[in-house]
Amino acid sequence: MGLSVSIVLIVLALIMTQKKENCVFCRICNEEEQSEILYKDDEYVVFPDIKPAARHHYLIVTRKHIRNAKQLTVEHKSLVEKLVQIAKQVLNENGADLSDVRFGFHWPPFNSIQHLHLHAICPASSMSFVSRLIFRPDSWWFVSPEYVMSRL
Template sequence: MAEVEATQAALVDVSKTNSVPGEGYDKKCIFCKIVNNEMGTELLHSDEEVSCFRDIKPGAPHHYLVVPTKHVGNCKSLTKEHVPLVKQLVETGKEILQKNNITDLSDVRFGFHWPPFCSVTHLHLHVLAPASQMGFMSRLFYRLNSYWFITVSPLLCTCTKKAIVHDLMI
């Protein structure tokens, strides 16, 4: 009984966290609407920084999207200041996988679609597992470090390089 009450309390806390859109909300963005409970999508995780929900077109048995709770543009717009946020997206993705009994992180794919190949301009990390069970089309759409899909490490390097170039120009 106490466990049920704790689960209900956690669900109430999730709904309160994002009930009123504010700063960092784009009224045209579907992911902003999802994290603010305007779409009826089940949030698997939600706090002030990061939210997670299932992908509507799963490419693997477990396919989650981890997004900043506040609107952040696509991965091309990231700077070195966003590095901690990207790391938090990954950590949240790992936590969601563990809650769903996925412990083999060597058979997981984490990454972002590189513009113009992303359908939503709100930054979102794809978390797919097990990668070994992805179908042919999913292997193509989520191919590691392809022209349209970038994993976390190269993205963070890109953010850092942009910062170095910017510093050199000043």
């Protein structure tokens, strides 16, 4: 196996073993890490993505540490619906046009943060070529809430 392949496998292994106590999203939810909080309640927190793909690029995060969308079960159907509902609410409150929005989850192993989060990106039409690739709907690495729901 080549050195570059070995390095990629090691990095993926480190990402996959990320522990809750080391999770930056858990720290943001617990206000131990600095971030602009756009919404919060007992179960969810919303904050801007640190590398926005569009003017409005928000992450809707569960306070409960769930590793990723593949961990969801049929019992989580209402959770996915609530993530989308909150995303629409925050986008609307911040003046976004909901007719040009992209929602999605990174699909393992293509996620760098091991904490469930929904991306809400608007206007989707303003994304760069690279962002359109990264956040390409229903690809191997980024999936829509509808796709996640269909797997529950």
